[in-house]
Amino acid sequence: MKRLCVALAVALVLVGCERDVSTVDEGETTMTLTVTWQRLVTDDGQTCERCGSTQDEFRKAIATLRESLLPLEMEVASVEEALTPEQFAADTIESNRILIEGRPLEDWLGGEVGQSECASCC
Numbered sequence: 001m002k003r004l005c006v007a008l009a010v011a012l013v014l015v016g017c018e019r020d021v022s023t024v025d026e027g028e029t030t031m032t033l034t035v036t037w038q039r040l041v042t043d044d045g046q047t048c049e050r051c052g053s054t055q056d057e058f059r060k061a062i063a064t065l066r067e068s069l070l071p072l073e074m075e076v077a078s079v080e081e082a083l084t085p086e087q088f089a090a091d092t093i094e095s096n097r098i099l100i101e102g103r104p105l106e107d108w109l110g111g112e113v114g115q116s117e118c119a120s121c122c
Helices: 002-018 049-072 087-089 105-109
Strands: 020-023 029-040 076-084 095-102
Touching: 029 049, 049 076, 095 105
Parallel strands: 029 076
Antiparallel strands: 020 029, 029 095
16 A cells, blocks of 8 residues: 555645646635546446555555645545446556556556456456
8 A cells, every 4th residue: 555655645746737726715726636546347236345445555555645725725536437348358457557647557657567467357
């Protein structure tokens, strides 16, 4: 979880001007950072154990990020997107991916995507 929090914080710094700025009151603005996590969801609405553990860590990281950005009057919008089995089959690398302002986390950090089999779903 610590690595996810650090990665999100670094990405926040990198986002810079790409954040959504909306007017609250005259002279005041709130910046919103949108963080999306997407994962495979079966036809019966379930996700595998591996993605489920990422979900828990994602939610913890979002809570930490929100708390950290509160003094800066920044908001964090958390989006959890479900990929259908058909979407997953078309591009398996899209499952269990985190996007910041619509851009994959690994792009912000200059990282590479790894891939391995999941014993419970693929």
